[in-house]
Amino acid sequence: MERLPGGRRPRLVSSLGLGRRSWEVTLDEERGRLAWRDPRPPRRAGENCFVPISEIIAVEETEFNKKQRNIGRWQKMAKLHAFTVHYVKKARNHRWRCSAATFWCVDEHLCNQWTQALKELLEMQKSRPKQLLVYINPFGGKRQGKRIYEQKVAPLFSLASISTDVVVTEHANHAKDNLFEVNIYKYDGVVCVGGDGMFSEVMHGLIGRMQKDSGIDQNNPKASLVQCNIRIGIIPAGSTDCICYSTVGISDPVTSALHIIVGDCQPLDVSSVHHNNTFLKYSVSLLGYGFYGDILKDSEKKRWMGPMRYDYSGFKTFLSHHYYEGTIAYQPAKHRHGSPRDKVSCRTGCYICKQSEKQLAEQNKEHGLKKEEGEEEWKVIKGKFLAINAVNMSCACPRSPKGLSPAAHLADGSADLILVRKCSRFDFLRYLVRHTNQDDQFDFPFVDVYRVKCFQFTSKLSEDNESNVMDVGKKRFGQFCRDHPACCCNIVNSTWNCDGETLDSSAIEVRVHCQLMKLFARGIEEDCKDEAAHSQSSIEQLL
């Protein structure tokens, strides 16, 4: 086929059958879409349909046989040639499904020309993965990981000609350890089937491997970490699935598989957590002390309950109403990063995250990252807290569709630090309930929220006498302040909940690393009924 200047093909326009009717079908490389419309006047509204080429999953030659739907007189007149286009159909609530349209004609050459042109365009989608490494946690969530992968995801990967190496994990840290051994560079991405804990394992494996291969010491809290360009795909099969929900808008295995297939890319901030120059963990969702730390600690003993364990431990922890004394020091993020009280959330193509990406690229060029950090002043807050939550993303999940910090950004290089001070049980309940409705959960006198790039926390106990207190804590865990039995002030430390795993230290140093890793996702899309989704649903009705 002849090419236009710039190497593009001219538009391919043909009259093709679809269902029982003939359509004018156009493949327009310049506009990046496949469109079909009813050529008969008068044109009825809603019959112009298109699919972006970037959202075509696969193109297949199709055999017409007797089982195929009746397509009228054409079937009797001549042998028909057909091809099927599998594409993403956008449904409500950010859910994606795989839909198909089979186009037919009597001219074999024309049919081949279409199939070839479409396949060539799909080949040109360079961000799509061809080879993936898949880890399945068979015990996450409701223990459905293996079934979900085999029944819902593997057939889609096969349709999209993606080859996979699949590892069903046999123990905790299997995936993480394995990522230090395999040749990760031959893969276009790593997929984890499980919950936030499984994602965390894969992330630690990948980031750790990248630092090891680049000779970077993870124990140095000031080290500039090497970005990880191998994307991670999350097939949700866990209990909370907060990372998937906050980056895709829904926790649905088929939707996530389709985001992987079309090769979406969403950069993600990662916080490093250190104690005394020792690396503890990375976090992408919640680092929570007090309420969420206590829920996690209690729920770990109830793993057999599955996802219900969080409701049980949540209720128990709410009733216990413990608060903890400590000091927080933080460096605020620059104002251009917006504010946690903004009414605008981070959405696909987010301007603030794009700006951070540009800034990061400039910093990487100049190697001037440290200078800026050193100049900032530290703010210090002492107090009694029911909860200290630092979130790198909104932490939206089915329990709380807007999340712990609705305006947090996925890739702006900052975290939202939420301090919930000592208050009554009733007020704390009001605060919690606002996570489930449209009211502002930060609009309370006992709640403060700051956008930060790093922070440190020390509990009062560690400040007073770390070693002494640790002994007391071990012996008398769970006891309360003797002088004030009703005050709920715990004489022991709480535990940090780091993306669903407990940390051993209460004194921590946290630093946000802007866009350290990437996901097969595109962030949450604006909630408008876009043109493509609209026209696709109308064609479904016609077929």
Ligand SMILES: Nc1ncnc2c1ncn2[C@@H]1O[C@H](COP(=O)(O)OP(=O)(O)OP(=O)(O)O)[C@@H](O)[C@H]1O
């Ligand atoms: N084969 C295995 N046996 C036991 N534990 C495993 C295995 N594979 C992975 N794990 C561990 O199980 C933990 C929990 O897994 P996962 O995150 O998939 O489920 P979950 O805890 O139900 O979900 P969520 O993290 O969303 O609450 C992970 O931290 C992971 O290290």
Ligand SMILES: CCCCCCCCCCCCC/C=C/[C@@H](O)[C@H](CO)NC(=O)CCCCC
């Ligand atoms: C009266 C009703 C009030 C209801 C209030 C609901 C508020 C829910 C906010 C949920 C925030 C989830 C934050 C995500 C944390 C994950 O990194 C982590 C790992 O999966 N999950 C938990 O720690 C599990 C945490 C479970 C919390 C319940």
Ligand SMILES: [Ca+2]
């Ligand atoms: Ca962020």
